[in-house]
Structure formats: C-alpha cells, structure tokens
Amino acid sequence: MSRKQKKYLFILVIGVVMACIIGVMIGPVFIHPLVILKIWGHKISCGLFFQPDWNSIAETIVLDIRTPRVILAMLVGMGLSISGAAMQGLFRNPMAEPYVLGMSAGAACGAALAMVLGIGTVFGGLTIPAMAFLGATATIFVVYNIARTEGRIPTETLLLSGIAVGFFLYAAVSFLKLIASEHTLRDIVLWLMGSFASGSWQDVKIVALPILCGIIVLYFFSRELNVIAFGEEQALHLGVEVERCKRIILVAASLVTAVSVAVSGIIGFVGLVIPHITRLIVGPNYYILLPASALGGGIFLVLADILARTVTQPMEIPIGIITAAIGAPYFVYLLRRRKKSVSWW
Amino acid sequence: MIRLENIKASYSEFSVLEGINFHVSEGEFLGIIGPNGAGKTTLLKVMTGVKRALNGKIMLDDKDISSLSRKEIAKIMAVVPQSIFIPPLFTVEDVVLMGRYAHQENRFGVTKQDLAVCEEAMRKTACLSFRHRQINELSGGERQAVIIARALAQQPKILMLDEPTANLDIKHQMRVLGLVKTLVREHGITTVMVIHDLNLAARFCDRLILLHNHRILCDGISQQVLTPKNLLEAYEVEVNVEYSEILQTLQVMVKGIMNYE
Numbered sequence: 001m002s003r004k005q006k007k008y009l010f011i012l013v014i015g016v017v018m019a020c021i022i023g024v025m026i027g028p029v030f031i032h033p034l035v036i037l038k039i040w041g042h043k044i045s046c047g048l049f050f051q052p053d054w055n056s057i058a059e060t061i062v063l064d065i066r067t068p069r070v071i072l073a074m075l076v077g078m079g080l081s082i083s084g085a086a087m088q089g090l091f092r093n094p095m096a097e098p099y100v101l102g103m104s105a106g107a108a109c110g111a112a113l114a115m116v117l118g119i120g121t122v123f124g125g126l127t128i129p130a131m132a133f134l135g136a137t138a139t140i141f142v143v144y145n146i147a148r149t150e151g152r153i154p155t156e157t158l159l160l161s162g163i164a165v166g167f168f169l170y171a172a173v174s175f176l177k178l179i180a181s182e183h184t185l186r187d188i189v190l191w192l193m194g195s196f197a198s199g200s201w202q203d204v205k206i207v208a209l210p211i212l213c214g215i216i217v218l219y220f221f222s223r224e225l226n227v228i229a230f231g232e233e234q235a236l237h238l239g240v241e242v243e244r245c246k247r248i249i250l251v252a253a254s255l256v257t258a259v260s261v262a263v264s265g266i267i268g269f270v271g272l273v274i275p276h277i278t279r280l281i282v283g284p285n286y287y288i289l290l291p292a293s294a295l296g297g298g299i300f301l302v303l304a305d306i307l308a309r310t311v312t313q314p315m316e317i318p319i320g321i322i323t324a325a326i327g328a329p330y331f332v333y334l335l336r337r338r339k340k341s342v343s344w345w
Numbered sequence: 346m347i348r349l350e351n352i353k354a355s356y357s358e359f360s361v362l363e364g365i366n367f368h369v370s371e372g373e374f375l376g377i378i379g380p381n382g383a384g385k386t387t388l389l390k391v392m393t394g395v396k397r398a399l400n401g402k403i404m405l406d407d408k409d410i411s412s413l414s415r416k417e418i419a420k421i422m423a424v425v426p427q428s429i430f431i432p433p434l435f436t437v438e439d440v441v442l443m444g445r446y447a448h449q450e451n452r453f454g455v456t457k458q459d460l461a462v463c464e465e466a467m468r469k470t471a472c473l474s475f476r477h478r479q480i481n482e483l484s485g486g487e488r489q490a491v492i493i494a495r496a497l498a499q500q501p502k503i504l505m506l507d508e509p510t511a512n513l514d515i516k517h518q519m520r521v522l523g524l525v526k527t528l529v530r531e532h533g534i535t536t537v538m539v540i541h542d543l544n545l546a547a548r549f550c551d552r553l554i555l556l557h558n559h560r561i562l563c564d565g566i567s568q569q570v571l572t573p574k575n576l577l578e579a580y581e582v583e584v585n586v587e588y589s590e591i592l593q594t595l596q597v598m599v600k601g602i603m604n605y606e
Contacts, residue, residue, distance in 0.1 A: 220452055227443050229432040236395055239419030239447030284434040
C-alpha cells in the first residue's frame with residue numbers, strides 16, 4: 001500500500017470517528033461532543049474514567065438511543081458499500097450493486113408478507129427482520145441455482161436470473177401492497193425506503209458479527225478481485241481458481257447484504273454509488289478500494305441518517321430518500337469533473 | 346515440455362478437434378497456423394486447461410494437466426490472450442504485479458522478490474519507461490508488451506500466445522515477435538503461438554503446425570508445411586512460395602482464391 005493510499009485510509013478512519021460523534025451530537029436535544037466522549041469513555045472503561053458530571057437524560061440519549069442507531073447505520077453502510085464494490089468487480093459491470101441479484105426484492109417480499117399477515121409482533125420486534133432475511137437468502141439461493149450449469153456459475157446468467165427473479169418478487173410485493181390495509185400499506189412503503197428509526201442495541205448485536213465477518217472475507221479476496229477484473233479467462237491463466245473465488249465472494253457479499261437489508265429495509269444507492277465515488281478517488285485496486293468503500297459507505301449512511309431524523313423533525317423521512325437525493329447529484333458532479341475515469345470496466 | 350496425446354474436443358455436438366498428437370520440446374518456438382474455424386483457438390484453450398478435452402491427455406512438463414491446480418499450471422505456463430480486456434485506471438506496474446499471483450503465498454503485501462521479478466520482466470519487454478502510466482492510456486503495442494511482461498512475471502517455462510500481432514502495426518508486429526524470439530533464444534522459454542500471418546510464422550517460428558478441418562494437416566519446419574499444395578488444401582487459395590535471400594526465410598504470396606467452377 002502506497003503512502004497516498006495510507007493517507008486516504010487514515011482520513012477515512014478520522015471521518016468515521018467524526019461522523020459517529022456528529023451523529024450522536026445532533027438531534028432534538030443537542031449534546032456537547034465532550035460530554036459524548038466522556039459518556040462513551042465512562043461506559044467503555046466500565047466506570048473507571050470520567051465520573052458522571054452530566055445529567056442522566058443525556059446519558060440515556062447517548063447510550064440507549066443515538067449510539068446504537070449510529071453504529072447500526074455505520075455497519076449497514078459499510079456492508080452495503082463493500083458488497084457493492086465486490087459485486088461490481090465480480091460482474092465487471094458498473095450497474096452491479098448489492099441488490100442486483102434480487103435480494104432486495106426477496107427481503108421486501110418477506111417483510112411485506114409478515115406485515116400483511118399481521119405477524120409483525122409475534123416474536124417481538126424480530127419477526128420482520130427475520131422474514132426479510134429469509135426472503136433475501138432464499139432469493140439468492142434460487143438465483144444461484146437457476147444460473148448454475150455443470151458446476152459453473154456464468155456471471156451473465158447469474159445477473160440475468162437475478163433480474164428475472166427480482167421482477168417476479170417485486171410483482172409479489174405489489175400484490176401484497178394491493179391487498180394490504182391502509183395502515184399496513186404505509187408500513188410497507190416506509191420499509192421499502194429504509195430506516196434506522198427502530199435501531200437498538202439488540203439490532204447491533206445481531207448484525208455486527210455477520211457484517212464484520214463478511215467484510216473481512218471480502219477483504220481477503222481483494223487480490224482475486226483485482227485479477228478477475230481482467231476477465232475470468234485471464235484470471236484462470238494467472239492461477240486464480242475462478243469458480244471457487246466467485247462462490248466465496250458471492251456468499252460473503254450476499255450474507256452482508258441480507259443482514260443489512262433485514263435490519264434497515266431497502267436503502268438504495270449506497271451500494272451502487274459509494275464504490276464508484278471511492279474508485280474515482282482512490283483508484284481501482286481492491287486492496288484500497290474495498291476498505292475505503294466500506295469506511296466511506298459507513299460515514300455516508302451515518303450522515304444521511306442525521307438528515308433523515310432532523311430535516312422534518314419530529315417526523316422522520318426514510319433514509320433511502322436522503323441517500324438518493326444527496327448522493328445522486330454529488331455523483332453526477334464527480335462524473336462531469338472526471339469524465340475520462342468513468343469507464344473503468 | 347508439452348505433449349498432446351490423441352486429443353479430441355467438441356462444442357456440444359460439433360467436433361472441433363480430432364486425433365491431435367504432437368510434442369513440443371524445451372526451448373522450441375512452435376507456430377500454429379490454419380484457416381478460420383480450423384480449431385486453433387480451441388487447441389490453445391485445451392492446451393491451457395481452460396477447455397476440457399473429450400479424450401486424450403495433455404502433459405505439461407511431464408505432469409498431466411488435469412491433475413494440476415490453476416496455480417500450479419500458472420507457475421509452468423503463461424498465456425497472452427488474443428483480445429485483452431483491460432480495466433482502466435490500473436497502472437502498468439499493478440498489471441505486471443498480477444503476474445505474481447500464483448507465486449504469492451501471503452494474501453497481503455508484496456515481497457522483494459515479487460518486485461525484482463516484475464522489474465526484470467518490465468526491463469526485458471521495455472516497459473520500464475512507462476511503468477507508472479495507466480494501462481488504458483497506452484497504445485496497442487505498449488499494451489501488448491505489458492501483457493507479455495505480466496506473463497514473464499509468472500516465471501513460466503512455457504509461453505502461449507494467441508495472435509499476439511493482431512491489431513498491431515508492422516513495426517509493433519516485428520517488435521513483439523522479436524521480443525518473443527529473444528525470450529525463446531536467450532531464456533529457453535518454450536513458446537506456442539497461434540498466428541494468422543504465414544510470413545511472420547515462417548520467419549519467427551522454428552516449427553509450424555497447420556490445422557485443417559479439426560486435424561493436423563502438416564507438422565514440420567516451414568519448408569515442409571508452407572507448400573502450395575498444403576496451403577491450397579487448407580486455405581483454398583493459390584499461392585506462390587519463394588525463398589527470400591534478404592530475409593533468409595520463406596515468403597508466401599497469395600495469387601488468388603481457388604475457383605470451384
């Protein structure tokens with residue numbers, strides 16, 4: 001890793017810390033950054049440092065409400081961005097993103113079904129995430145098996161079967177919307193646009209491990225992704241076991257996506273555009289591209305979530321609206337500024 | 346170095362190769378020629394283990410190719426493919442370094458040896474002067490040199506080239522083939538090249554194999570292979586073959602397409 005690349009990562013890590021502090025700081029009640037740091041320090045050190053000189057309401061807001069929400073947004077942003085970057089590399093296609101294999105449609109189908117059947121609260125708050133996760137994993141399983149021929153998974157077939165299955169499932173979601181009651185319909189629509197409003201420590205505990213594991217696995221395959229960028233046949237000649245790598249990368253990216261979508265609903269745009277923006281800035285090498293995308297995606301979602309909960313206070317807007325409304329113009333700006341770099345595939 | 350025994354291959358029901366037998370010895374420069382659809386590219390695919398043969402055996406360096414992993418194959422054999430897809434933004438150095446993939450045990454980081462081998466590969470192919478440039482900005486000839494450098498970074502015993510001169514101007518055709526010839530002569534790399542241009546084939550290769558109708562029509566030195574009779578049968582063209590004193594090699598001149606009427 002060159003010095004320039006280390007510098008990028010260093011700036012991004014600082015950015016992550018800053019985003020977390022700002023994310024906890026801003027809300028209906030403003031909390032001073034120093035107080036936040038003291039509360040965190042007190043909690044992390046199990047009460048050894050920083051004796052409480054703040055009021056207990058601030059502590060509740062910081063520890064129980066905003067910190068888990070910020071961490072959740074960070075994890076989901078990281079997960080969606082890194083799996084988007086990996087998918088784009090695997091498919092050598094700029095349109096690829098985490099949802100490209102129909103997982104968002106599968107998750108939507110599962111979640112909408114739970115809502116329409118009215119079982120959303122049967123197993124506590126976890127039914128909808130669980131159904132969404134099941135929907136997403138079942139979808140990728142079906143898509144994968146449709147595409148598989150003679151032990152290989154041709155990427156073009158995979159992409160097309162993902163799109164086909166996705167369309168089918170969105171038809172199912174539309175049907176569910178049609179038969180849903182007005183109140184349920186609103187819930188479904190909100191879910192489809194994503195939100196961290198219900199983010200809790202429980203969510204963080206469930207998603208942290210799979211997302212972090214997925215990220216680590218993908219990072220381990222950055223060298224293979226670099227080589228596969230030249231096409232699968234060239235990768236074979238250079239010594240890559242292409243089919244095996246494809247399978248591992250797909251499973252890791254899908255797991256991360258399924259978990260993310262399960263807890264946050266469908267947050268579009270992050271997984272598509274953050275990797276592109278990152279590539280324009282740090283270059284195409286997956287060593288740097290994958291971690292930089294992850295950190296950038298995390299920062300982006302934390303900041304977007306701040307807007308989602310503050311712009312129309314006290315009402316929240318779905319974060320999917322924010323990510324697209326802010327990210328798209330910025331991406332267009334970058335495209336116009338660095339035209340030659342756009343056609344990287 | 347490479348031995349093919351009774352190779353047969355097909356795409357679904359269409360047979361593309363039948364009864365292919367030959368042996369390439371160490372340090373030999375073999376050219377594979379033949380009309381479009383004769384099976385040249387398929388033969389190269391079978392020889393590189395990308396396509397499986399229906400029957401027959403391929404031995405690389407005395408090992409059966411079907412028993413080797415891709416990494417083991419990549420350490421023995423490097424391939425310069427015909428149409429090279431180059432994702433932009435990668436620098437020349439990045440690309441050449443990818444040739445080290447099969448040798449790298451560590452998943453992260455690059456060893457001093459990797460860098461030294463790449464440096465040497467870029468020196469041999471004259472890529473050092475533009476090593477920091479992005480590969481999509483290079484000309485076709487420079488790009489071909491980079492891909493050959495990447496192949497050399499694999500430290501192969503065998504080099505396979507699929508029409509390395511396609512899309513190159515005459516200067517770069519000479520330069521690329523001259524480079525390959527040097528690699529064969531000075532470094533003893535066994536080389537197999539698919540090539541359309543018969544004159545270049547005659548001039549640079551030690552031995553030629555003429556494929557026709559999925560079989561080997563003729564196998565030998567250029568004087569044996571490039572005869573009007575063979576070329577008439579394979580390409581259905583009438584040719585004049587002369588020995589050029591200046592080039593000290595055979596030159597093929599096409600007179601016309603054979604008339605069936």
